[in-house]
Amino acid sequence: MNDTPWQLTVRELHAEARNPRVWAVMAIACLLIxxxxxxxxxxxxxxxxxxxxxxxxxxxxxxxxxxxxxxxIRLEPLLPTTLAYALAGAIAGLPVAFLVMAINAVMFEHTAIDPVLLLVYCPLVALCISVLSSFLPHATAPRPTTGQPQAVAQDPPILVRLPLQQRGRLLALSVSDHYVDVITDRGHALVLMRLSDAIGETRGVEGLQVHRSHWVAVAAVKRARRSSGRQILELEDGREIPVSRTYLQAARAKGLLG
Known part of the structure; x- marks a missing residue:
């Protein structure tokens, strides 16, 4: 997949719009405020x-x-993740401030909040929320429900980022433009992050990066074969992952290649 940043943004908005937790939090916020x-x-x-x-x-x-x-999406390839989120939040706060001014201008004879304060507060609040969002998804691990084995509590943190229906045994990670496709035995989902950060959240699963765009769980590899002079790993779900020359020695050391 080779979507543009705008297409990826639209996809993210669709995902937020379909998330009932987002609407629940907003409903509570609207009522309280x-x-x-x-x-x-x-x-x-x-x-x-x-x-x-x-x-x-x-x-x-x-x-x-x-x-x-x-x-x-534009900044993450260039900057550390937290800094990219911080700048993105601060930038997003500016149009938010102007939107609030426009709503106030329509609804009130005079704005309820000083425009100068809006231009200061909105970027600061958006910056804080954006930075927190870069940490919160992996701040806690999923808790086992009744009848689940206790081992579920030790699932890799990357799974917390996935919709519940896709959380399963981790098989592989693959780069998909600015996203990482997290593949489990229950499906797959795109997560907006770098592959190196995603690999850092596979704790508890024995795996190996076999290509600049791919990581595999050792237990998920069904067999290895050669195709057109390249080494290919076939996963248990039928997916085929190439092994680049850079990672051949490491893959052999793990017993993935003959």
Whole structure:
């Protein structure tokens, strides 16, 4: 796959829109902020107050996610992940500030928040949220539910980034443009990160990088063969992964090649 950064951004927005947890968190935020009524909005009737903050929360979240994702995709190959997220968040905060100003201009005779403060607060808040989002996905491991073996608690951190239905035994990682395709015995999912960072989250699974774009779990390799002068690893799901010359010796040391 060779999608453009814009196509990858749209895909990320679609994924967020389909995530019920995102909508649940936004609903709670809208109700809480609407009930509190900060920045002089408490003078509004409760239904109008909740409606106003719902418009602010949903629209700014969508805009910030789109801008931050696009900028992160552009910056991650050039900068450390956390720095890329920080800059992306700060940049995303600027259009968010102007969006809030526009909404206030339509709804109120005078803005509830000083525009200068908006231009300071929005980038700072977006920066903090963006940096936190670079750490939170792998901050905790999935907890076993009733009837699951305790070993599930030791699953590699990379699995926490996947939708629940794709979390299974890790088979391989493959680069897909700016994404890493995380492949398990229950399917696969794209994660926005670098391959080196993804490999760092395979703790607990014996594996090996066999190509600049591929990592495989040793237990997932069914057989090895040669094709057109190249070494190929066939995984248990039928997927074929090439072994580049750089990694031939390491692959032989792991017993993956004859």
């Amino acid at each position: 609407g009930a509190i009524g900060p920045f002089d909005t408490f003078t509004l009737p409760l239904p109008m107050r909740v409606g106003y903050w719902s418009m602010i929360v949903v629209s700014t979240y969508a805009l910030a996610t789109a801008v931050a994702t696009y900028v992160t």
